[in-house]
Amino acid sequence: MRSLALFLDRLSLGVDRVLRLIALVCLVLMVCFIVLQVVARYGFAAPPAWTEEAARYAMVWVGLLGASISFRAGFDPKLVKLPATFPRPILALGALLRGAAVLVFLGPILFYCFYGPGLNPARSFLTRNLYTTAETFDMATIFVAITVPIFIIAIFLHGIARCACALASMQSDDQPREPNAQDHA
Numbered sequence: 001m002r003s004l005a006l007f008l009d010r011l012s013l014g015v016d017r018v019l020r021l022i023a024l025v026c027l028v029l030m031v032c033f034i035v036l037q038v039v040a041r042y043g044f045a046a047p048p049a050w051t052e053e054a055a056r057y058a059m060v061w062v063g064l065l066g067a068s069i070s071f072r073a074g075f076d077p078k079l080v081k082l083p084a085t086f087p088r089p090i091l092a093l094g095a096l097l098r099g100a101a102v103l104v105f106l107g108p109i110l111f112y113c114f115y116g117p118g119l120n121p122a123r124s125f126l127t128r129n130l131y132t133t134a135e136t137f138d139m140a141t142i143f144v145a146i147t148v149p150i151f152i153i154a155i156f157l158h159g160i161a162r163c164a165c166a167l168a169s170m171q172s173d174d175q176p177r178e179p180n181a182q183d184h185a
Helices: 002-043 050-073 088-114 125-130 147-174
Strands: none
Touching: 002 050, 002 147, 050 147, 088 125, 088 147
């Protein structure tokens, strides 16, 4: 169990690093688009129409990827923060309820990314965005919509890794400890 938990944690960390890099690039792009919009509007009185939409799309990427980064870092909102001094069964129940809430909230969204009404993939969120283009430039909105399943899958991976690490640490705490030389002194 310990090796599986370590693998999942490393995979989660790797995904987190990639998503952080993408979010950082999108944040820089968003700021650049906004600066270009402001300079062109107030400096030249001729703002390009596409900068506002491009900044909005970059903001979507930053926001959704930021949610998965926050979840991995443990900055996700919690209704109740249980003290670590509580008994383990209560802490485990709290973690189980938190995981169930994430699954109940994000599971249907992920499902409808790939399937539409009547389990029809042609009516799914992603498929509909495949055939829709941005208003001000020629780009399929699938490149924006794809962030939704990416951030949900990343959050699920982070949650599974968190659970596996918690189970592995509980399992290792329950194992009888090997006596060492200091115990006999």
